[in-house]
Amino acid sequence: xxxxxxxxxxxxxxxxxxxxxxxxxxxxxxxxxxxxxxxxxxxxxxxxxxxxxxxxxxxxxxxxxxxxxxxxxxxxxxxxxxxxxxxxxxxxxxxxxxxxxxxxxxxxxxxxxxxxxxxxxxxxxxxxxxxxxxxxxxxxxxxxxxxxxxxxxxxxxxxxxxxxxxxxxxxxxxxxxxxxxxxxxxxxxxxxxxxxxxxxxxxxxxxxxxxxxxxxxxxxxxxxxxxxxxxxxxxxxxxxxxxxxxxxxxxxxxxxxxxxxxxxxxxxxxxxxxxxxxxxxxxxxxxxxxxxxxxxxxxxxxxxxxxxxxxxxxxxxxxxxxxxxxxxxxxxxxxxxxxxxxxxxxxxxxxxxx
Amino acid sequence: xxxxxxxxxxxxxxxxxxxxxxxxxxxxxxxxxxxxxxxxxxxxxxxxxxxxxxxxxxxxxxxxxxxxxxxxxxxxxxxxxxxxxxxxxxxxxxxxxxxxxxxxxxxxxxxxxxxxxxxxxxxxxxxxxxxxxxxxxxxxxxxxxxxxxxxxxxxxxxxxxxxxxxxxxxxxxxxxxxxxxxxxxxxxxxxxxxxxxxxxxxxxxxxxxxxxxxxxxxxxxxxxxxxxxxxxxxxxxxxxxxxxxxxxxxxxxxxxxxxxxxxxxxxxxxxxxxxxxxxxxxxxxxxxxxxxxxxxxxxxxxxxxxxxxxxxxxxxxxxxxxxxxxxxxxxxxxxxxxxxxxxxxxxxxxxxxx
DNA sequence: CTGAAAGCGCTTACAG
DNA sequence: CTGAAAGCGCTTACAG
Numbered sequence: 001x002x003x004x005x006x007x008x009x010x011x012x013x014x015x016x017x018x019x020x021x022x023x024x025x026x027x028x029x030x031x032x033x034x035x036x037x038x039x040x041x042x043x044x045x046x047x048x049x050x051x052x053x054x055x056x057x058x059x060x061x062x063x064x065x066x067x068x069x070x071x072x073x074x075x076x077x078x079x080x081x082x083x084x085x086x087x088x089x090x091x092x093x094x095x096x097x098x099x100x101x102x103x104x105x106x107x108x109x110x111x112x113x114x115x116x117x118x119x120x121x122x123x124x125x126x127x128x129x130x131x132x133x134x135x136x137x138x139x140x141x142x143x144x145x146x147x148x149x150x151x152x153x154x155x156x157x158x159x160x161x162x163x164x165x166x167x168x169x170x171x172x173x174x175x176x177x178x179x180x181x182x183x184x185x186x187x188x189x190x191x192x193x194x195x196x197x198x199x200x201x202x203x204x205x206x207x208x209x210x211x212x213x214x215x216x217x218x219x220x221x222x223x224x225x226x227x228x229x230x231x232x233x234x235x236x237x238x239x240x241x242x243x244x245x246x247x248x249x250x251x252x253x254x255x256x257x258x259x260x261x262x263x264x265x266x267x268x269x270x271x272x273x274x275x276x277x278x279x280x281x282x283x284x285x286x287x288x289x290x291x292x293x294x295x296x297x298x299x300x301x302x303x304x305x306x307x308x309x310x311x312x313x314x315x316x317x318x319x320x321x322x323x324x325x326x327x328x329x330x331x332x333x334x335x336x337x338x339x340x341x342x343x344x345x346x347x348x349x350x351x352x353x354x
Numbered sequence: 355x356x357x358x359x360x361x362x363x364x365x366x367x368x369x370x371x372x373x374x375x376x377x378x379x380x381x382x383x384x385x386x387x388x389x390x391x392x393x394x395x396x397x398x399x400x401x402x403x404x405x406x407x408x409x410x411x412x413x414x415x416x417x418x419x420x421x422x423x424x425x426x427x428x429x430x431x432x433x434x435x436x437x438x439x440x441x442x443x444x445x446x447x448x449x450x451x452x453x454x455x456x457x458x459x460x461x462x463x464x465x466x467x468x469x470x471x472x473x474x475x476x477x478x479x480x481x482x483x484x485x486x487x488x489x490x491x492x493x494x495x496x497x498x499x500x501x502x503x504x505x506x507x508x509x510x511x512x513x514x515x516x517x518x519x520x521x522x523x524x525x526x527x528x529x530x531x532x533x534x535x536x537x538x539x540x541x542x543x544x545x546x547x548x549x550x551x552x553x554x555x556x557x558x559x560x561x562x563x564x565x566x567x568x569x570x571x572x573x574x575x576x577x578x579x580x581x582x583x584x585x586x587x588x589x590x591x592x593x594x595x596x597x598x599x600x601x602x603x604x605x606x607x608x609x610x611x612x613x614x615x616x617x618x619x620x621x622x623x624x625x626x627x628x629x630x631x632x633x634x635x636x637x638x639x640x641x642x643x644x645x646x647x648x649x650x651x652x653x654x655x656x657x658x659x660x661x662x663x664x665x666x667x668x669x670x671x672x673x674x675x676x677x678x679x680x681x682x683x684x685x686x687x688x689x690x691x692x693x694x695x696x697x698x699x700x701x702x703x704x705x706x707x708x
Numbered sequence: 709c710t711g712a713a714a715g716c717g718c719t720t721a722c723a724g
Numbered sequence: 725c726t727g728a729a730a731g732c733g734c735t736t737a738c739a740g
Contacts, residue, residue: 002717013727018719026725045474049403049412050717053732058403060456060477084438091459095468100477102414103457105445114449120399122733123414123454267651297621299653356733367711372735380709404733407716476717 001044010038021046022056052122060100061320062124063090064115066131067107085292086130086152089313097321106131112138119147126168126320128152135203136162143169148323150316155205156333165331170319172312172334176206176289179305179338180213183259183287186303186340188221191348192257192285196229196247198240198269200261207235210261210289229255233265240265244272256284256349263288263295263304270298270345285346301343308336355398364392375400376410406476414454415674416478417444418469420485421461439646440484440506443667451675460485466492473501480674482506490516497523502677504670509559510687519685524673526666526688530560530643533659533692534567534613537641540657540694541611542575545702546639550583550601550609552594552619561589564615564643583609587619594619598626610638610703617642617649617658624652624699639700655697662690 003017010017012035019027020035038044052058065083087103094101102124106112118124126148129139136158142149143164150170151159159165187195197214200207218225231247233240240260247254260266266288270280280286280300288295291306315334323329357375361368366389373381374389392398406412419437441457448455456478460466472478480502483493490512496503497518504524505513513519541549551568554561572579585601587594594614602608614620620642624634634640634654642649645660669688677683 003719004717014718015720015727016725019726022719028725031725043470043474045471047407047717048475048477049406050732051719052403053401053407053734054717054719055732056719087441087457091457095459095465100456100458100468100472102454103441103445104454105449111449114454116397117399118454120397121402123402271651294648294651297625297648297652357735358733368734369711369736370709373710376735382709385709401733404716405735407718408733408735409716410735 001042003044003046006035006038006042006044009042010035057125057324058123059098060102060124061094061317061324062102062104062115062118062127063087064104064106064127064129064131066129067105083130085309086313089310090128090130090317093314093317097317099317099321109138116141116145119145125324126150128316128320130316140164148320148329150319150323152312152316153204153206155208158205167329167331168323170316170323170332170334172316172319172336173205174307174312174336175338176209176305176307177213179307179340180210180259180261180289181217182338182340183289183303183305184214184217186342187257187259187285187287187346188217188223190257190285190346192255193223194226194229194253194255194257194349195223196226196231196255196258198231198233198243198258198260198265200233200235200265204235207261214259226255228252229258233261235262235265237264237268241268241272244269245276248272248276248278254284257346258284258286260286260288263290263292263302266302266304266345267294267298270302281345281347283350285349287340287346291341295341296343300345303343303345304341305338306341307338312336355396357398357400360389360392360396360398363396364389411479411678412477413452414456414478415448415671415678416456416458416469416472416481417441418458418460418481418483418485420483421459437484439663440667443664444482444484444671447668447671451671453671453675463492470495470499473499479678480504482670482674484670494518502674502683504673504677506666506670507558507560509562512559521683521685522677524670524677524686524688526670526673526690527559528661528666528690529692530563530659530661531567533661533694534564534615534643535571536692536694537613537643537657537659538568538571540696541613541639541641541700542571542577544611544639544700546609546611547577548580548583548607548609548611548703549577550580550585550612552585552587552597552612552614552623554587554589554615554619558589561615568613580609582606583612587615589616589619591618591622595622595626598623599630602626602630602632608638611700612638612640614640614642617644617646617656620656620658620699621648621652624656635699635701637704639703641694641700645695649695650697654699657697657699658695659692660695661692666690 003014007014007017017035020032091101104114128150130152143166146168148168150172152172154171156171199211202208215225231243258269260269266286269286273280273284278284288302288304291304295302295304357368357371361371371389374386445455458468482504484506497520500522502522506526508525510525553565556562569579585597614623620640623640627634627638632638642656642658645658649656649658
């Protein structure tokens with residue numbers, strides 16, 4: 001069934017069929033109805049490729065999840081508790097808006113070729129990139145392609161200093177610095193002075209922001225950053241687990257509280273602590289970040305900073321669509337608030353603690 | 355940059371460019387290299403739509419996740435612990451095979467239109483359908499479209515009796531019956547005789563299989579099915595939670611063990627029990643199904659039946675691709691083994707139990 | 709081995 | 725208001 005068939009059946013030309021499909025105003029109601037009826041009857045759907053070729057949009061956006069250091073076959077990206085909700089929300093919102101979404105995972109720089117291809121082959125109108133380790137080279141290249149693009153969680157300063165703030169770009173961030181600060185202030189308000197951190201990946205915006213908030217808050221309260229308590233975690237469960245184990249078995253003093261740059265790592269830390277015979281929050285308080293589903297379901301319930309993932313994803317989708325539609329696109333930036341969800345994993349430090 | 359440009363630059367015709375792109379054998383090495391070099395140099399990518407229009411495949415498969423009864427805005431599908439791994443694995447495998455994947459969620463019958471459209475508009479070469487509540491009408495319609503289609507978790511008997519076993523269809527299942535039987539046998543071997551079940555959705559294949567295994571195993575051991583212990587759960591956390599609460603507060607006898615048709619519901623049940631002052635496994639044993647990530651991370655670690663999701667997804671992708679490629683497609687069926695992961699949530703019933 | 713040409717199924721100026 | 729025609733960027737018989 002092609003538009004030509006519909007045309008014949010309805011007794012009009014392909015042009016007219018096309019006009020009704022594309023909602024042109026200059027077709028009389030009578031004709032429109034006649035054509036629509038035939039279309040309905042035969043369940044006709046215009047070939048999307050032909051439409052796109054002839055200049056229409058593809059009505060599909062790309063969602064690219066970058067996770068270069070998750071090891072193959074161990075941690076897959078959608079089981080990563082950070083990505084799943086984004087995928088969820090982006091697909092949802094796009095579908096609501098009548099857009100299809102093409103989804104692609106990037107585990108290696110090679111995979112990035114496929115992302116570029118998706119644009120070059122005109123498979124998508126625009127794209128959303130989410131994930132850790134988006135180094136500037138890749139972003140520069142993507143931005144250089146001049147297709148509508150939304151970056152989730154990216155350092156605006158970097159964009160600005162590289163003059164990448166083009167008019168087909170938008171950045172969607174969360175206020176990680178503020179959120180992390182809130183968590184730190186909370187820990188300090190409980191009376192903690194020896195506070196450790198499990199860092200995220202420092203080559204991500206959020207990784208850096210969460211760490212900087214940690215450092216700044218300590219300094220503001222005239223507390224020192226104990227290098228021994230600054231653990232590398234890379235946002236990865238395993239890394240965090242190892243690092244905590246190591247700290248525990250080091251024999252030195254321990255922090256009375258730990259702020260973890262994400263929940264996955266916080267939970268790993270709890271496991272490590274528990275295996276070491278330490279209880280949360282009795283012995284050590286732990287606060288996480290992301291407020292993943294599991295956070296409120298483990299024992300003790302994890303105090304964590306919640307990000308409005310759904311709203312962020314929605315904004316991202318709306319932004320790409322907007323960028324695709326507008327003749328006069330603009331560069332824009334939007335940042336969503338984060339908020340501390342206080343639960344059971346933190347309490348005052350034991351008075352007898354060294 | 356179009357093939358014509360490449361042709362000019364390489365001093366050949368578009369036909370030749372197309373031949374090297376499509377790996378025709380009858381182009382001399384010299385010419386091939388010459389063309390390839392130009393393509394490389396300009397990072398040319400053939401317009402996917404033009405290719406598709408001219409008869410090539412689209413190299414994209416659709417992944418449709420059906421979840422008609424998750425309520426809007428409460429449980430989103432990718433946070434549903436059953437779907438996330440599928441999405442993960444399907445995207446992974448497809449990408450490896452050089453395929454893009456178009457993903458779409460179906461929350462309502464209306465959404466199904468979009469799935470049909472994806473086929474009708476020729477956006478995809480084939481599709482995979484995963485999810486609960488795939489009723490036969492919809493399947494019949496999809497199969498009727500005559501596009502390569504793979505159904506994950508679908509009752510083969512139903513397909514056969516409806517004569518839907520067409521040659522562009524494949525079914526990928528897991529041995530839920532065997533897995534559930536294993537769990538039940540295990541519970542019985544521990545000494546349980548009063549075993550309850552939290553059912554999944556009975557209009558899904560896996561929901562029925564898991565229940566039937568429960569019933570059959572009890573009968574085989576001459577144990578009776580106590581209707582009071584058969585709880586409706588619909589695979590949903592909330593429903594399960596409510597039902598368990600209700601059973602607990604009913605005042606009647608309680609089962610000594612509960613088999614839950616999925617882990618989400620098992621965990622909800624554990625929450626309900628804990629709020630009621632009951633401990634797992636001391637007071638009541640619980641076994642789940644799916645072995646989601648969280649199963650091994652909660653306290654106590656949940657005994658659960660593991661499904662080889664990754665392998666199933668991979669098989670599904672390979673099957674669609676195979677169906678798309680072959681001129682002589684066949685109807686096929688494949689079923690993967692499930693296996694009980696014994697952890698800490700089950701033990702022998704207390705001797706003093708009524 | 710290779711080019712000219714038709715065709716894939718649309719959309720959209722253009723002309724009337 | 726509407727049709728004929730050109731064009732989107734490919735692929736593939738066809739002919740040589």
